[in-house]
Amino acid sequence: RIGAINWFGVHTTSIHNDNRSICWDNKGYAADYLERDVQKQTNGKAFLGAFAQGIAGDVTPNHVWDRKKKWMRGPFMDDFANARLNGRLQYEHAAAIYDHAAKGHEVTGDLDWAHVHVNFANVAAAPEFANGKRDARTVPACHGVAFMAGTLEGPGMPKLVALASRFLAFSVKMYEYATSVFQAKWKRKRLRQKYKAQGKKVILIESGERRVLGTSDIKGLVVPGCIDPTIRNFKRLHPKGWDEDKPWTPHVLPLQIILLGDIALVGLPAEITTIAGKRLRNVIEDILLPTGIHRVLIAPYSNAYCGYITTNEEYQVQAYEGGHTVFGQWTLAAFQTKLKQLALEILKKAASRQVLDEVQPPEFTAEELGRRSFQS
Structure with missing residues (x-):
């Protein structure tokens, strides 16, 4: 055994935005705890504990109102103590799963993948995902x-x-x-x-x-x-x-489905809320589970970042997440539309797939990137 990976969905916001130093937050502590634990049991053998992010758009580790700082925090006054606590909770659960891994499902099969770039500033959403509306679409990011x-x-x-x-x-x-x-x-x-x-x-x-x-x-x-x-x-x-x-935020974004044997990993270039993630996963499961896929995992923050994906209902509230769902109220429907198309293509033999990039992301020169650099 050389490593373990999991997708616990929780924001790495135990450390607040008044911290000006690099910190690995709760997931970094969790990975460190797991690696140290396994290495202790195996006399220092190299081991990688990866705590990837899951569906976490509206999942927070903070649940106590701090009257002095006027924000939510963990149970302790010290942010780093809260990060360690939340990291330990993730580690303990991951360790319990890891200890029983030999009795769990064995992943078998081949490796396969499908990848496409989509211009999400102009996607017509399928009516089946847009409450039956035939004119639902996305627009440039706001x-x-x-x-x-x-x-x-x-x-x-x-x-x-x-x-x-x-x-x-x-x-x-x-x-x-x-x-x-x-x-x-x-x-x-x-x-x-x-x-x-x-x-x-x-x-x-x-x-x-x-x-x-x-x-x-x-x-x-x-x-x-x-x-x-x-x-x-x-x-x-x-x-x-x-x-x-060139836009200030990306609109040409990558979508990918990776098949690791009978596990499907869906890469999203955004962070997605709990219910939005469930609805998106249901779309993929309806297509892939009947073919022998055992589980579909959503992997947000993959290869690009455009903001949030909320449900249409969540969007109407216009809290932070809806305000950061940049392509509009049919953003989830657009992702469901495009990922359904990609899932149907991956069912075909590689030579028969029609997975063509609509457009390529813009390339920035060093000078252009320099003009966008700033210090806080």
Whole structure:
């Protein structure tokens, strides 16, 4: 035995965002505990304990309100003690499974895979995943005020700034609709699609179109940089040539299904909530389980990152997760649509598969990456 891997779904946020040092958080502690345990039993033989991330979009290790710091934390005042505790819980469960691995399911079969790049800024969702709607689709990435406001364990912009941002965003929306009557028909259609797809999201940043509060002239934005560090960085970076034709966040994203014998590993370039992950896994299971696949595992954060995937119902609440579901309220439906297509292809023999990249991700020069670099 050379190692073990698991997919416990829990955020690595035991250490809060006031820490300025590199830390492996709860999963790092869990891996360390498991490796030390096994090596102790095997006289120091090399062993790798991998605690991969699972479906964790809305799963937190923090459940105590800290009145002083005004955020949720673990049971202890010290973040590192909380990380060690949560890591130990994961380790203990993993160790128990590992100790009985010989009596568990033996993975057998061949290795296989299917991979595709998809432009998620423009995906028509299948009606079966979109409450029967035939016009459900995604649009270029937008971040909502709810995203910038943060969470109970990682606060973002101050409440007053968030309130002002909501007012400004609403004003921008009204202005865009009012002036659209003087624009070309294709521009009016694009505007309607944006607000229809984004639904209840109060749009602050259009990272796909490189705009903040409706303007691409970031340095001239009426909001002063002193009220929020994110706005300050936007204003500072824009004069350096940050207005190139590439999006601020990725929209061409990789999807992959890897068959490890009778285990299917589905790679997602995002973090996905519990129920969204269950619905997505059900789609893949319906296709692959009848063919002899024993289990389907969702592996988020794989090879790229675009934000969150929430259910349509969760999206309507517009909490942090919905504000960070950048392609709109039908994001999950779009992923279900594309992954169903990929799962059907992997059933075919490799030579017969029609898995073609719609488009390739943009390549950045060293100079372009340099213009996007900043220090917090």
